[in-house]
Every structure is written in structure tokens, then in C-alpha cells.
Amino acid sequence: MIEINPFILRNYLTAEYFCDRKKETELLLEKFNNQRNTTLFANRKMGKTGLIYHFMYTATLQESDTVCLYVDLFDSVNLDDFITKLSKEIAIKVYSKPKNILSGLGKIFSSIVPVVAFDSLSGMPQLEFNFRNEQQKQNSLSEIFHFLNNLNRPVILALDEFQQISKYPNQNMEAILRTHVQNMHNVNFVFAGSMKHIMLEMFGSVKRPFYQSTDVMNLGPIPIEEYAPFIQQKMSLGRKTIDKEAIVEILNQCRGYTYYIQSVCNKLYASTYKKIDITHVSLILNKILDESEDYYVNYKKILPEFQWKLMRAIALENGATGMTSKNFIQNYGLSTHGTIQTALKSLIEKEMVIEDDNKYYIQDVFLEKWLQKRG
Numbered sequence: 001m002i003e004i005n006p007f008i009l010r011n012y013l014t015a016e017y018f019c020d021r022k023k024e025t026e027l028l029l030e031k032f033n034n035q036r037n038t039t040l041f042a043n044r045k046m047g048k049t050g051l052i053y054h055f056m057y058t059a060t061l062q063e064s065d066t067v068c069l070y071v072d073l074f075d076s077v078n079l080d081d082f083i084t085k086l087s088k089e090i091a092i093k094v095y096s097k098p099k100n101i102l103s104g105l106g107k108i109f110s111s112i113v114p115v116v117a118f119d120s121l122s123g124m125p126q127l128e129f130n131f132r133n134e135q136q137k138q139n140s141l142s143e144i145f146h147f148l149n150n151l152n153r154p155v156i157l158a159l160d161e162f163q164q165i166s167k168y169p170n171q172n173m174e175a176i177l178r179t180h181v182q183n184m185h186n187v188n189f190v191f192a193g194s195m196k197h198i199m200l201e202m203f204g205s206v207k208r209p210f211y212q213s214t215d216v217m218n219l220g221p222i223p224i225e226e227y228a229p230f231i232q233q234k235m236s237l238g239r240k241t242i243d244k245e246a247i248v249e250i251l252n253q254c255r256g257y258t259y260y261i262q263s264v265c266n267k268l269y270a271s272t273y274k275k276i277d278i279t280h281v282s283l284i285l286n287k288i289l290d291e292s293e294d295y296y297v298n299y300k301k302i303l304p305e306f307q308w309k310l311m312r313a314i315a316l317e318n319g320a321t322g323m324t325s326k327n328f329i330q331n332y333g334l335s336t337h338g339t340i341q342t343a344l345k346s347l348i349e350k351e352m353v354i355e356d357d358n359k360y361y362i363q364d365v366f367l368e369k370w371l372q373k374r375g
């Protein structure tokens, strides 16, 4: 096998490159084994998708027959997309072979025949449904769930970036899905989402169909006791050492967000440094900021000036609170109350700013550093 950088920045590869999440994986397995659905939420890049893949991998070790369906709803905008994505995943995971896909899908749907084409390079199926009306979509959705519920194999269905369905134009999408979910006895659901405020609203508000319908799991950072030996062991594959102080610095600077930690480690691994200490960490961080400079300057151009000023203030605060207070406003030369709240709301909607334990942070850790130093 080709040697790869052991600090993966793409999707889950194998358990070997995956750090910790033992408790979380066990919890997900326990819920799966006891037919309880889970809502998993955390800010972007904490490691939700990785955890879902690792859980699925572990579930297939427990029972190799398990059908693990993963659907990323991030770029879905309506029920058509939902059905298309889910059907494609079923085609790949349940039927796998091109010659079985057509006949397999044909058996699921009674009133529509999806158009299936195969990508000439990847061999992946591409599906297209030409629905005649809303009723036909609803029927097809029911047929998919009926099919999954009657598969003679355990099924895990992970719907990632689930908050997206609250934006579909079908007004009752949540209610419809909730009804299907409740009737499933053979399918275990994981609803994962990044936009905490929307997810909490969907699952925690009495008025919403999914209200308290699942177990809730809030994913936090990987503890240093687990991350430190992982980082040291992976560095040793490249004949490098890294001291504990440097690791503490990486975890702190990245506020525990797995993606940024992996990213710094990936670059340290690729560097010529052999004995990594805290000075190398800041060298690498600076290099990352240099490389991203053009992006950040562009943000500055496209954001309204007041929002950019507020971003800078939030970055400098390192966990901002009391942003409408006199002090805050004076310190950062910001104007009145109302404008701050509107700007903050807009930055949260754009996912530039996130909330964590009642404090506000810049979502992108590297952008935060850039704002602190060069904004």
C-alpha cells in the first residue's frame, strides 16, 4: 500500500486513522441494539460525520449483515432530492452490482421508474426521478421506507445535515418524516446536524413533530488523554517526535475542533521538522494563515463593514459574551445595540460565527487567528 499522511482530512478511511470516540461509538451501538434513534449535534468540523462512519463500521463488525445507509442532506433542497439521494444510497449499498440496481429499484417503486445511468469513470449510479405530482412523491417515499422496514437485515439510516429538511418548501416534511420514522421497526435512525440552533428547535420545541422523539447526543472535543498518544503514534510513523506541550498548544489553538487539529498535524507531518515542539506549531499556524490570506481578504470585501468589525471583535475576545454592553461597544468602536444583534444574527445564519456554551466564536478557527493577528 502507498504510504499516506496518517492525519486524514477527508472522509473516514479506516479505524486505524480514527482517534478515540470509543464512548460515543459504544453509546450509538447500545442505542442501535435497543431500537432507539439518536440525534447527534455539534458545530461543524467537530467530527460528527467521522463518528457516524466509525459507528457504522463497528456495527458491521458486530453484525456483518447490517445495511449502513449514509445520506448527506447538505445540498438537498426538496423532497425530490431527499428521495433521489436515499434511493441512490440504497442502490449502492443494497444492490451494489449495476445489473441488480435496475431490477432492484424496480421492485421498490410501484408507480415510477427512476432513470438510472452509470458514471463511466466511477461506475456510480446516477438516479433521476421525474415525478408527475406531489402524491407520487409521497407514495415513493412510503415505498422506500416500506422496503427498508421489510429488509431481512438490520438497517442503520444516518441522515446527516438533517436541519436542511426544515428549509424544504414542503411545509409538512417534518411531520411526514416523523410518521414514517415512528413506524419503522427495522431501521435505526441517526439524525445529525451542524446548525445547533435549528436542530435544537426541531427536536426540542413542543410545537415541532420531532419533539423529544430521539435520544440526544452532543459531541464534544476528543480529550487530550486520547488525542496525545494518537498524535504521537502517528508522528512516529514518519519518524518524528512531538512533545506534550506542542500537542496541548495544537488542541487549544484549534479549540478542540477535530478538523483543524488534523489539519495542523497533517502539515506538521508533511514538514521537515523531526522533533516537533511548540515553536513549530506556531510556524505551521502562520504558514496556514499565509496560504489562506486571499480567502480572508475576500471575506472582508464581501461582508458588510460592520459585520466584519464585529467578527474581528469576536475573534479578539476569544469567546465573546455581553456583546451589547457599553464596554464591548466602546472597546471595539461598534455602534448601537440593535445593529449588533442584527449583525450577529446574520453572521450566525451565514455560519461565520457559532455559539458554544453561551459564548460566541468565529467558526473557522484559522480565520479567527487571522482576524486576531492581521484583521
Ligand SMILES: Nc1ncnc2c1ncn2[C@@H]1O[C@H](COP(=O)(O)OP(=O)(O)O)[C@@H](O)[C@H]1O
Pocket (backbone or CB within 6 Å): 008, 009, 010, 011, 012, 017, 018, 019, 020, 021, 042, 043, 044, 045, 046, 047, 048, 049, 050, 051, 222, 258, 259, 262
Ligand atoms: N476521531 C477522529 N479521528 C481522526 N480524524 C477525525 C476524527 N473525527 C473526525 N476526523 C476528521 O476531521 C475532519 C472533520 O470531521 P467531520 O466528521 O467531517 O466533522 P463534522 O461532520 O462534525 O463537520 C474530517 O476530515 C475527519 O476525517
Ligand SMILES: [Mg+2]
Pocket (backbone or CB within 6 Å): 045, 048, 049, 050, 160
Ligand atoms: Mg459532517
